[in-house]
Amino acid sequence: MKNKDRYIAPFILESEYRCKCCKKLPVDLFTEENEPEMGAPFLMLFKYFHDIREAWSKPIPISSGYRCPERNRAERGLAYSIHLFGLALDLDCNPEEVDKLARVIKKTAPVLRIGIYKEIGSFIHIDVGYFIYPRIDEKWRKGARWHD
Numbered sequence: 001m002k003n004k005d006r007y008i009a010p011f012i013l014e015s016e017y018r019c020k021c022c023k024k025l026p027v028d029l030f031t032e033e034n035e036p037e038m039g040a041p042f043l044m045l046f047k048y049f050h051d052i053r054e055a056w057s058k059p060i061p062i063s064s065g066y067r068c069p070e071r072n073r074a075e076r077g078l079a080y081s082i083h084l085f086g087l088a089l090d091l092d093c094n095p096e097e098v099d100k101l102a103r104v105i106k107k108t109a110p111v112l113r114i115g116i117y118k119e120i121g122s123f124i125h126i127d128v129g130y131f132i133y134p135r136i137d138e139k140w141r142k143g144a145r146w147h148d
Helices: 040-056 069-074 095-108
Strands: 007-009 062-064 088-092 113-117 123-127 145-147
Touching (some): 095 123
Parallel strands (some): 113 145
Antiparallel strands (some): 088 123
């Protein structure tokens, strides 16, 4: 019998968050009882997404959550992409709504790191990479912003 898709957090389906190629989840996401662990970094990412989704008042598709190293290379992700740790989400949005959604994110969760992509597709990257310590470089600070 095939497993039913389930929500691992409000508004986040397990299938959206799993790696697209190997279907794995980050280590330590689930407890031995197969329930979400909700350790601080995961909890904060999912909480911020919940708050953003509530403020946006309509669905926000997640195109990428956790990525294994192979998938990260295929996506041309950075060597130390936050997706490798399961602490990032890429949010799909209509091209004409990217700026509006970015404003909602910045107002709702100003500590999130945000990347806005319009040239290579219409999506917004959010992450809580600043929880990783020691930090790889200064760019991993709270509230970092970038555009493609």
